[in-house]
Amino acid sequence: MKKLAIGIDIGGINTAFGLVDENGDLYADSVVSTKKFPLFTDYPAYVAELTESLHALADSLSFEYELVGIGIGAPNANYHTGVIEHPANLWKFPVGETNPDESRRMFPLVDDIKKAFPGVECRMTNDANAATIGEMIYGNAKGMKDFIMITLGTGLGSGFVANGEMIYGHDGFAGEFGHVIAVRGGRQCGCGRRGCLETYVSATGIKRTVFELMATMTEPSELRDIPFANFDAAMVSTAASHGDPIALEAFRITGELLGYALADAVTITSPEAIFLFGGLAKSGKYIFEPTQWYMEENMMSVFKNKVKLLPSGIQSQNAAILGASALIWQEVKQLGA
Amino acid sequence: MKKLAIGIDIGGINTAFGLVDENGDLYADSVVSTKKFPLFTDYPAYVAELTESLHALADSLSFEYELVGIGIGAPNANYHTGVIEHPANLWKFPVGETNPDESRRMFPLVDDIKKAFPGVECRMTNDANAATIGEMIYGNAKGMKDFIMITLGTGLGSGFVANGEMIYGHDGFAGEFGHVIAVRGGRQCGCGRRGCLETYVSATGIKRTVFELMATMTEPSELRDIPFANFDAAMVSTAASHGDPIALEAFRITGELLGYALADAVTITSPEAIFLFGGLAKSGKYIFEPTQWYMEENMMSVFKNKVKLLPSGIQSQNAAILGASALIWQEVKQLGA
Known part of the structure; x- marks a missing residue:
């Protein structure tokens, strides 16, 4: 009988979900x-x-299948x-609640789904780790035992795989590479500290860099006509493709x-490859070329020219659903092995 | 029948080896x-x-035993x-050889021992990784699945364990935490780059810091009487215990x-504990207290007050032999599991 897994991607606005087979094909x-x-x-x-x-989704298919997990x-x-645990953008305290107790914001979703x-297997991890397992099951990391995934969205997420296994860490929250300190005492971060990598390397980070450069550089730029509030990172790509000096310097x-931070990460886990995924990664050479150059330039010699910097192999708009479902296929694979 | 493993520790001056049982007792x-x-x-x-x-060592015991590995x-x-591969301090080119080819400096020791x-199992890794496995088998990391080991000697070595397994990385050289960049453009490192963590955090590193402080601080210090060439890190401990201001500032x-670097490392692997091992770690509170303080002060909130900073549990002068033999006991354990 056909086997399918459900993948669920929970975002601040929508929760998307789908039925996915072991090849990454989406059925509904x-x-x-x-x-x-x-x-x-x-x-x-x-x-x-x-x-x-x-349940409605699970019942919607016209053929019989086995639901292997969620x-x-x-x-x-x-x-x-x-x-x-304590999600920044989900299920907040009622407006006006004074002195709220953070310990109440713990949501045992896996138990509730079960x-x-x-009797159905259920597993949950953060979206970047899910994308990492997606890359391992359906994408360009197939067969790799040691790699790093960097997801460039509003923030910077990451997943580290060593010995063929996701590193979840002792507390289940490992892989917060967006919060290594890139510039000590640098930009304010949403995490309450300063200089975190994601305040520079992310859609929000490159936007902040562009606005800093508009102050420090005198060159004309098409980006000078756009107010901060209307600005999005895709505009930097477009401007870079026109040769805009501020856009090109922002990517550099x-x-x-990112190259500096990756050279450091390589000394720790010595991966076969590093994947870039998400909006900024779609800027192609504008982000890949300087990242690769600075990474190699700063690499310890034993690791030089060994580590591939690659785009994610999952280009589907359903990448997040696929990633979540891959948590189950990963499990199935390990049981079968 | 009693089972024993041989542990071999190869240093630039001597190669020490011994017969060790699964409890870490040394028989010869x-x-x-x-x-x-x-x-x-x-x-x-x-x-x-x-x-x-x-062979002489293996034949020297008066009782029968099974040699499980080396x-x-x-x-x-x-x-x-x-x-x-290309060891810095072992088996160099003949004096006067011009234009030497580094590719010849590859020594297949495991095959040669086999x-x-x-028919005897043989495994080899670097000394810091061996110490890490020693901690897991005989020391304070027993039963831990996620931890970091920092060895403070002439340089800074490290071992990262995740999901109960040593991270060797794709190329077998992972765990070079002494070579993350602590200060961009900082002190010259033996690896050819600048600002590596071990140029600050190691016996050599604290010595360099003391000599910098003798230039920048005006306070009197017993350390001012010792020439650079005669100086060793144990003197900084002794001076600190006398309240010497330069020694205390050097430890701070x-x-x-080290605290900054560990806070970054925690975001990646989220360990249960971090162990400090080696000469500098024996300085006790002088190194542990500032490291702990700066690590927590710079920790991302999700990891705050979760990660233990502990001394190594292996105090034996044969720690390196024990660590090497642990490579085999680790293997035996995994086969039995």
Whole structure:
């Protein structure tokens, strides 16, 4: 009988999910609103709506199949416990609640899904780790035992694989490479500290760099006509393709800081390859070339010219659903091995 | 029948080896000179003397036992291939050889030992990785699946364990944490780059810091009477215990840079504990307190107050032999599991 897994991608606005086979083919998909449930007291209603929609999806296929498991990618997900812990953008305290107790914002989603799907395997990790396993199962990291995944979105996410296994760490939260310090005392980060890599290397980071450069450089630039509030990182790519000096310098700086940080990461895990995924990675040579150059320039000699810097092999718009479902296929593979 | 493993520790001056049981008890040990064989053309003679001495050691016990394997800790050891690649301090080119070809300095020690001990398991890794496995088998990391080992000697070595397994990396050389960049454009490092962590955090590093501070600070210090060439790191400990201001400031700076670097490492692998091993670690509170303080001060909030900073549990003067033998016991354990 055909085997399928459900992949669920939980974002601040929507929760998308789909039925995926072991080759990464999507058989059906759907979506529920996450945003409709803004308060932490809404969480049970969210679970009810999500599980009902998951059952509807599972029943929608016209052929018989075996549901092998449910994989979830979610922010602040603890792989070991299956709990979403204190998410920054999900299920907040009611407006006006004074002195809120953060310990209440713990959401045991894996257990709640298992109640609705008794006997079905369920696994959860953060979205970057899910993308990493997706790359290993469906993408360009097939067969690799040691690699690093860098996801460039609003922030910088990462996943580290060593000895063929995801590094979840003792507490289940490993792989926060966006929060190594790139510039000590540097830009303010949403995490409350300063100079984190993602404040420079991410869609938001390159935008901040462009605005800094508009102050420090005098060259004309098409980017000078766009207000901060309307600015998005894709505009830097477009401007770079026109030869815009500020856009090109912003990419060089972004690649410099990412290259430095990757050269350090290589000394720790010595990967076969590093993958770049997400919006900024689609800027192609503008991001890959300076990153590669600064990485090699700063690499310890034993690792020089050994580590491949590659684009992700998963270009589908359903990458996040695929990544989440890959959590299950990874499990199936390990049991079979 | 009693089972024993041989552990071999290869240093630039001596090669020490011993017979060790699974509890870390040493039954016999011996030593041969490494220094006697300075040229790369001497390597076959070194192997002959070493294997002969190993056989003599193996035959020296008065009871019958099973030799389960031979573990080796050596600089520049490739775990995957069993080859010592381009070691900095072993088997150099003959004096006066012009235009030497580095590719000849590859020493397949595991294969050579296996020829002398047919059918016996043999494994080799670098000394810091061997110490890491020693900690896991005999020391304070027993039962831990995720931890980091920092060895503070002339340089800074490290071993990273995730999911209960040593991270050797794709090329077998992972764990070079002494060569993450602590200060961009900083002190010259033996690796040819600048600002590597070990140029600040190691016996040599703290010595360099003391000499810098003698220039920048005006306070009196007992260390001002010692010439650079006669100076060793233990003197900084002694001076610190007298309240010497330069020694205390040198430890603070060392702990600051190590704490920063460890806070970054935690974001990647999220360990349960970090162990400090070796000469500088014996300075106790002088190194532990500032390291802990700066690590926590710079820790991403999700990891704050979660990671233990601990001394190594292996205090024996035979730590290096024990670590090397642990490579074999680790293997035995995994086969039994």
